Amino acid sequence: MKTKGTHSFSARRIGVAATIAFALVATALPSALAAGEVFGKACAVEGVSTGTSSSSLICKESPSGKLKWQRVRLGSTYATPAGVSTPPKGSIEFWHYRPEDKAVFQAIIDKYEARYPGTKITQVVSSTSDYDATARVKISGNKEAALFAASRGATFNGFATADMYLDISGQRFVRQNAIANALFAGQHNGKQVGIPYHYLFNDPVYNTEIFAKEGWKVPNNLSSFISYCKVAKAKGYVPMAWMGAVRGQAAQIFNSMLMNSTSDYATLEKNLRAINTGKEDLTTPWFKGIAENYKKLLDAGCFPENPTGMTEAAGNNLFATGKSPILPTGSFSMGAIKALNPAMTGKMQLMGLIVTDAKPNYVGIHNSTFILGVNNKATSSDQRIALSFLSYLMQGEVGAMYSNGTTQHVNVLNVSYTTNVDLLNTSVWQGYKTLLAPRFLITDAAVSNLTNDALIAIVGGKSIDATLADFSNQIKQKLSA
């Protein structure tokens, strides 16, 4: 059933999105695959591409059924990326929630303003929690806030439902500059209302140096992950620096726990939407199975001591100093880790947290977020400035400037990541079968928070049945209020 305001994501589209053309991160293949990429020739690994430019190739199944290098079509058309639209003179505000990116954005804005004298962009930045709490009302009442960001999930949904977005479906840079398969995360009621600028992997980051030193193989199923936890703990490591005191970070592994919990995506989506609306509660056998996987990891010692008291600073510190080989957050944490310990540069790689021993449907998680949109209530002149700056951000060299400066992959064509070894190293994930972060299908903020709190409580040692029953009751009361 298609829920109002959301894009129904068919299994076929998931397959397309997961196996091909998230070739959005590198213009250089990993060395093991760096030879023989000729248009029409046979290739070995489906989904891997040579880059994000219009001349890039991708390994795809041909009509004859064989894997061959074909011209990649990452944008919505074969047209070359559109240039920057000229803005009128004036000033606007750019609202977002990433203080850590402020300096890089400012450098980009300075270049833009130098290119277009008389046009000014002012950043208005707050922390994620403040932004999620107050931006909706503030932006709605502020016509100068012409360009703003939203995270995928409850925040984007809230903004879209409040009719804050200008429809940008017809903009050339949407069709020609953005990775097509990432666009749906910025759609509402069939219209393109935002561009998900970030492409990230919500998969645990592991320390390649420690794994190499200890001779460990990266776990690829539940049994091997449990074995890893026992071995790592015996050697004095904290197997996984899971930050139970911070709900948002603790919830990152929820995506991985969900990804192979059903036989297919359609069932997963149906189950999550049922939880979201209260049609099902957390005591359903499917969700209890997920909770039991958490318990298995807890019993194996995968979580740190006093897991519900582990703060983000403590977790990052454990990983950055080598006391924990795995940071269960995502590629977006790599920048913060390098800031804590520059020696970690080039020593981080992603791994899938696969909690099944059966053949997995997906090996990891990705997400498209930091959805940039234009304020519906801004003046037409300010909207033109916002659209112009957005088209500027969607240029390959600007995307590269942002992404290399912040260690984030972006959903922009023709981006070169060669100056950032960590982005380059994780680019191999472009060819893997990853699932778009499913936990954001729970769009009700109260339901999402309580669901994650239930799992945190179970990791904290509470009984599964009592916890799921208690939180189910809380969710029911929240939905009826």
Added chain:
Amino acid sequence: MANPTVKSGGVGIGKRKKRRDSTTYYLMGAPAAILFLVFYLYPALNTLRYSATRWNGIDPIEFVGVRNFVNLLTNDDLFLKVLSNNVRFTLVVVIFQTSLALLFAIFLVKNTRTNVFLRTLYFFPTILSSVSVAMIWLFLYDPNVGVINTTFTKIGLDAFALNWLGSESSALYAIAFTQVWFHTGQMMVIYIAGLQQIPQELYEAADVDGASRWQQFKNVTWPMSIPTTGVVIAYTTIQSFRAFDLVFSMTNGGPNNSSSIFATLIYVTGFFEYKVGYAAAQTVFMIITIVLISWLQRRAINNRYAG
């Protein structure tokens, strides 16, 4: 006897002058009154209005009468939990903060150089920002690497090395302790001001009568400091309902809302769940709770003072 303020012209001039003076007084009070009306009374009345509505802050307002209040009392276990949390938090903070502030004030009431230095030291936390205090104590309370647990472990008191902020049984009290640490110095200063008003002759008379220090405290210091205690308790109570910043920064109300107080609940309900009307109803209950607690405190203080 003639009114010394009346010049030649009689009573009429006096009345006109009185009227002019009254007008001046009202005009002088007008700015404060306007600020009060605009920033306190109007928002308070609006909150009352919103509490009877179902509204997400953007869409048209839907009037629902007392439904929000009925739901809070009959179908919202979280609200009742938070009410209990806030009352317990207030009790702990009021008792410990008041007692410690009075104790420090008694020992530091004399204006010696050492006492002035110690007063400054104890007052120092008050001038820190609440978020800085929260960050400091977050590190102190870290269950694995924090100074508190590390010290307990080193001296062989492992049983005291708790998961302070990560356990439902201790998170609220850990934050309450931080609140006490944060504001005791401020209350101590208020007590010192009050204690310094107590006439020295009373202590001298008690000395002459052979009263011990405890007897002097019981019969002179404590009764004479009751008005100050009333002020300290009232201020501490209001502060404890406003401890949003500490709770939000340290635990965000977790784990499982065990440290959530009214302020954080209202914030989440209004700004994250977009239930502005429901949050307004929660606010009304919070105000009623504060008024009730304050009234009980005043009664106790007044009875004590009268007695």
